[in-house]
Amino acid sequence: MRPEDLLSPTPSGVCCKPGGFFIDPTRPVDKAVITHGHSDHARPGHGAVLATQETLDLMRLRYGDNFAGSTQAVHYGETLTLGGATVTFHPAGHVLGSAQVAVACKGLKIVASGDYKDAPDPTCAPFELVPCDVFITEATFGLPVFRHGDAADEVGKLMHSVMVFPDRAHLVGAYSLGKAQRVIALIRRAGYDKPIYLHGAMEKITHYYQERGIDLGELKPVRGASKEELSGAIALCPPSAMQELWARRFPDPVTCFASGWMRVRARARQGGVQLPLVISDHADWDGLTATVAATGAGEIWVTHGQEDALVHWAKSRGLQARPLAIVDYGDEDEAQPELPLASGESGEAT
Amino acid sequence: MNDFAELLDRLAYEPSRNNKLRLIADYLRATPDPERGFALAALTGALSFQHAKPGMIRTLIAERTDPVLFELSYDYVGDLSETVALMWPSPQALRIFKSDASPPTPDPSPPLASLAEGGEKKRAPSLSEVIETLSTLGKAQLPAQLARWLDALDETGRWALLKLVTGGLRIGVSARLAKTAAASLGGKEPNEVEILWPGLVAPYIELFAWLEGRAEKPTSSDPAPFRPAMLAHALEDLAALDPAAFIAEWKWDGIRVQAVTGASDDGHNLTRLYSRTGEDVSKSFPDLVEALRLPGAIDGELLIVRDGRVQSFNVLQQRLNRKAVTPKLLQEFPAHLRAYDLLVDGTDDLRDLPFAERRERLEAFVKRLNDPRVDLSPLIGFESWAALTAARADPATGGAGPDAEAVEGVMLKRRDAPYLPGRPKGQWWKWKRDPMNVDAVLMYAQRGHGKRSSYYSDYTFGVWTGGATGDELVPVGKAYFGFTDEELHQIDRFVRNNTTERFGPVREVVHAPDKGLVLEVAFEGLQRSSRHKSGLAMRFPRISRLRWDKPPREADRLETLERMLKNGDALPSPSGERVQSRRAKLP
Ligand SMILES: [Zn+2]
Ligand SMILES: [Zn+2]
Numbered sequence: 005m006r007p008e009d010l011l012s013p014t015p016s017g018v019c020c021k022p023g024g025f026f027i028d029p030t031r032p033v034d035k036a037v038i039t040h041g042h043s044d045h046a047r048p049g050h051g052a053v054l055a056t057q058e059t060l061d062l063m064r065l066r067y068g069d070n071f072a073g074s075t076q077a078v079h080y081g082e083t084l085t086l087g088g089a090t091v092t093f094h095p096a097g098h099v100l101g102s103a104q105v106a107v108a109c110k111g112l113k114i115v116a117s118g119d120y121k122d123a124p125d126p127t128c129a130p131f132e133l134v135p136c137d138v139f140i141t142e143a144t145f146g147l148p149v150f151r152h153g154d155a156a157d158e159v160g161k162l163m164h165s166v167m168v169f170p171d172r173a174h175l176v177g178a179y180s181l182g183k184a185q186r187v188i189a190l191i192r193r194a195g196y197d198k199p200i201y202l203h204g205a206m207e208k209i210t211h212y213y214q215e216r217g218i219d220l221g222e223l224k225p226v227r228g229a230s231k232e233e234l235s236g237a238i239a240l241c242p243p244s245a246m247q248e249l250w251a252r253r254f255p256d257p258v259t260c261f262a263s264g265w266m267r268v269r270a271r272a273r274q275g276g277v278q279l280p281l282v283i284s285d286h287a288d289w290d291g292l293t294a295t296v297a298a299t300g301a302g303e304i305w306v307t308h309g310q311e312d313a314l315v316h317w318a319k320s321r322g323l324q325a326r327p328l329a330i331v332d333y334g335d336e337d338e339a340q341p342e343l344p345l346a347s348g349e350s351g352e353a354t
Numbered sequence: 355m356n357d358f359a360e361l362l363d364r365l366a367y368e369p370s371r372n373n374k375l376r377l378i379a380d381y382l383r384a385t386p387d388p389e390r391g392f393a394l395a396a397l398t399g400a401l402s403f404q405h406a407k408p409g410m411i412r413t414l415i416a417e418r419t420d421p422v423l424f425e426l427s428y429d430y431v432g433d434l435s436e437t438v439a440l441m442w443p444s445p446q447a448l449r450i451f452k453s454d455a456s457p458p459t460p461d462p463s464p465p466l467a468s469l470a471e472g473g474e475k476k477r478a479p480s481l482s483e484v485i486e487t488l489s490t491l492g493k494a495q496l497p498a499q500l501a502r503w504l505d506a507l508d509e510t511g512r513w514a515l516l517k518l519v520t521g522g523l524r525i526g527v528s529a530r531l532a533k534t535a536a537a538s539l540g541g542k543e544p545n546e547v548e549i550l551w552p553g554l555v556a557p558y559i560e561l562f563a564w565l566e567g568r569a570e571k572p573t574s575s576d577p578a579p580f581r582p583a584m585l586a587h588a589l590e591d592l593a594a595l596d597p598a599a600f601i602a603e604w605k606w607d608g609i610r611v612q613a614v615t616g617a618s619d620d621g622h623n624l625t626r627l628y629s630r631t632g633e634d635v636s637k638s639f640p641d642l643v644e645a646l647r648l649p650g651a652i653d654g655e656l657l658i659v660r661d662g663r664v665q666s667f668n669v670l671q672q673r674l675n676r677k678a679v680t681p682k683l684l685q686e687f688p689a690h691l692r693a694y695d696l697l698v699d700g701t702d703d704l705r706d707l708p709f710a711e712r713r714e715r716l717e718a719f720v721k722r723l724n725d726p727r728v729d730l731s732p733l734i735g736f737e738s739w740a741a742l743t744a745a746r747a748d749p750a751t752g753g754a755g756p757d758a759e760a761v762e763g764v765m766l767k768r769r770d771a772p773y774l775p776g777r778p779k780g781q782w783w784k785w786k787r788d789p790m791n792v793d794a795v796l797m798y799a800q801r802g803h804g805k806r807s808s809y810y811s812d813y814t815f816g817v818w819t820g821g822a823t824g825d826e827l828v829p830v831g832k833a834y835f836g837f838t839d840e841e842l843h844q845i846d847r848f849v850r851n852n853t854t855e856r857f858g859p860v861r862e863v864v865h866a867p868d869k870g871l872v873l874e875v876a877f878e879g880l881q882r883s884s885r886h887k888s889g890l891a892m893r894f895p896r897i898s899r900l901r902w903d904k905p906p907r908e909a910d911r912l913e914t915l916e917r918m919l920k921n922g923d924a925l926p927s928p929s930g931e932r933v934q935s936r937r938a939k940l941p
Contacts (some may be wrong), residue, residue, distance in 0.1 A: 147423075147426060147427050147430055148419065148423050148424075148427055148440070148441045149427045149430065149431055149436075149437060149440035149441055150440070151440060151509060153508065153509065161360070165364075168376055168377060168380045169373070169376065256370075267440065267509070268430070268431055268436070268440075269366075269433070269436060270431070270432060270433070272367065273367070277367060278367045278368055278369075279364070279367065280367065310426075310430075312426060313422075313423055313426045313427075316420075316422050316423065316426075317420070317423065320420065
């Protein structure tokens with residue numbers, strides 16, 4: 005069996021003909037397997053949806069109860085038979101509930117990894133390496149200049165700034181699903197125990213994380229807090245809110261932005277950020293290349309991001325590699341390099 | 355060096371002066387000697403060593419990375435040092451599974467998350483170590499040394515190191531700000547540090563010891579030290595000043611120098627001539643140095659005087675252009691010091707005295723020195739601002755006599771002003787006679803005539819003013835000369851590529867706050883005009899410079915021209931011929 009017969013890339017997502025399903029389709033389909041809750045991967049309107057319980061819950065939070073015709077929750081490590089193929093979910097280490105989907109048929113195994121990272125994250129299950137024949141990888145940070153380092157060190161910079169400027173608010177732009185909760189958890193690990201303030205758009209998702217047993221300490225809404233209360237505080241908001249009227253309630257804030265894009269100065273400067281924090285929910289270059297090599301896959305398909313460099317790298321290692329032109333990925337989370345002014349969070353109410 | 359790099363990085367993103375101050379002060383407080391001293395030297399621009407060429411950096415990275423990946427990365431980042439800093443294959447960044455040559459042996463239990471434990475972590479070099487090594491290292495050893503450092507630093511550290519060794523370190527803070535931050539460590543006035551500064555060398559151990567209350571104030575052992583110069587502001591509002599509070603003198607078109615003579619330990623006098631920034635230029639002017647026999651420190655203007663007449667700046671420029679100081683040069687271009695202030699008389703520091711008193715001491719000092727190569731800059735007597743305005747308009751009859759050629763305006767100094775380092779507010783004003791300059795934005799261009807008929811060579815330009823819907827540009831003049839042929843080509847190309855509308859031979863050119871071309875326009879005078887929407891007309895405007903570097907948003911405002919008009923700057927200049935602009939003022 006050729007890999008293309010098991011999973012065929014189409015412009016609206018990867019289709020498994022023998023199994024009768026799509027993975028992360030970008031238009032409504034009868035049966036969808038969803039890797040994680042970011043809106044460019046998890047869209048409403050499908051007939052049946054298979055995903056982890058967390059991903060299903062997050063979709064319900066964002067799209068309402070009727071986001072799909074029917075749903076089925078799948079555990080990590082659980083194998084289902086769908087038509088002529090089997091499907092197994094493995095942790096992707098990207099956000100809460102994120103999964104890699106291993107599709108197998110007649111001895112051929114393809115892993116669609118969705119978005120993933122190999123760096124530690126206290127808010128989700130760690131990435132699991134799944135040996136396979138074909139590995140489908142993202143390439144959001146697929147250039148050797150993207151080296152994300154230790155996220156705890158970046159939060160250390162934030163803590164240092166809070167110490168130097170105890171009277172200024174630190175306003176941290178972070179994507180609502182995954183990044184925000186990870187940043188909060190890292191701030192707690194750094195020993196900060198005062199309340200952390202949240203923009204309205206991230207309250208629901210963050211409370212869901214807490215319900216799932218992730219300790220984020222005391223959280224308060226920015227809404228209703230006085231100027232004095234906010235003046236020395238740490239507050240998190242979606243990147244788009246940093247340039248909005250909403251942000252004016254903070255007197256002389258230090259504007260921070262937690263994103264892998266902050267690695268490149270010109271990018272950080274573009275967004276008017278004062279304290280860039282290089283914290284990413286995607287694998288960096290070293291992570292991508294180490295993972296690709298470790299899967300043992302002889303063939304690599306590259307979905308969204310900087311495909312050229314990763315494809316070149318894989319070929320130079322004697323691997324077969326090609327980009328998949330899937331449109332419409334990268335609307336949410338870091339896949340979109342636009343800085344605070346224009347990020348994918350605009351659909352959510354403030 | 356990682357900490358210093360982080361400070362630099364943070365400073366680069368922080369727009370507020372006060373917040374920069376706090377960041378620097380926090381760093382200086384938290385960092386031990388001598389590291390913080392070298393950092394202060396780097397921040398104040400006091401470091402010098404031979405810089406590495408970008409080619410060397412490229413070679414280093416080419417030996418370590420795939421050329422295609424490098425090009426893709428460089429293309430994306432756009433800056434060589436930053437690309438190399440980020441791409442550098444640091445041993446610390448290698449992941450567990452990186453050894454992909456061997457068949458993979460995946461182990462599903464531990465995530466391949468963390469960094470390689472195996473690779474021993476090299477010790478990152480300190481800034482002190484880098485600077486001390488660079489100052490002695492031979493050129494041949496530099497690449498290997500640099501590679502070792504790059505291996506041991508993090509991304510930000512590598513970036514700062516590469517910027518430092520290639521001379522591309524742009525800190526975004528002034529030396530003054532860094533010194534102010536240092537002063538704040540001990541709750542001292544920035545001027546106290548400024549005054550000590552010329553006598554100090556990196557890593558400034560004594561300075562920090564004093565600031566932290568652990569030692570006495572450092573004293574200079576140099577018998578002829580530089581004292582930080584006092585600088586003037588451009589005159590803003592003459593009418594608001596009280597003529598009785600000021601002394602006026604000519605502003606000479608020469609080079610500002612400080613001539614210092616002091617007795618060294620062995621009893622001999624040592625003389626040094628400094629530029630206004632404290633650079634020792636004694637070697638270039640031996641003829642003047644030998645004239646300065648009395649201990650003291652004179653602030654004055656270096657000029658060329660032939661047969662008792664001050665020569666124009668062009669003549670001085672000819673002497674400055676010659677590298678070798680030959681007897682012929684000394685004879686043809688005799689250096690002269692026109693003295694206007696006295697900072698030290700013998701061993702008395704006069705800087706705290708009011709200017710009027712220093713001036714008396716200066717007059718006595720010059721008399722005592724009694725050397726034709728040093729004379730007093732005469733005062734301009736005036737009863738009213740009208741009288742001074744007239745003298746400025748015609749220096750020849752206003753008292754400068756045959757030296758009028760070398761007058762570029764007048765200086766106003768408060769009688770009671772102490773001699774303060776830097777540019778203190780309200781003490782000294784300079785009121786130049788030069789053609790006036792504004793930065794204006796190109797709005798319309800028209801095709802020229804004759805041999806220029808194929809070029810857009812007539813330009814209408816405007817300045818900002820408040821309009822109904824925010825700031826807008828209002829035309830203030832038209833110019834069609836002042837630029838070189840090369841510049842004409844450049845403007846013509848700009849006009850053709852940025853036309854927003856056409857009206858016959860005239861093109862409207864893009865002129866938005868962020869897009870457009872800023873022209874530095876020089877002119878001889880301003881007058882009220884009802885023909886122009888701006889209410890002003892320029893006399894004899896010309897393009898003196900193309901400011902490709904300046905966003906239109908930063909061009910001048912109509913208020914600036916209004917103020918010039920009100921200040922009487924608009925009086926026509928007497929000679930009219932003095933139009934060639936001088937860009938090569940040294941140092
Ligand atoms: Zn994602
Ligand atoms: Zn994605």
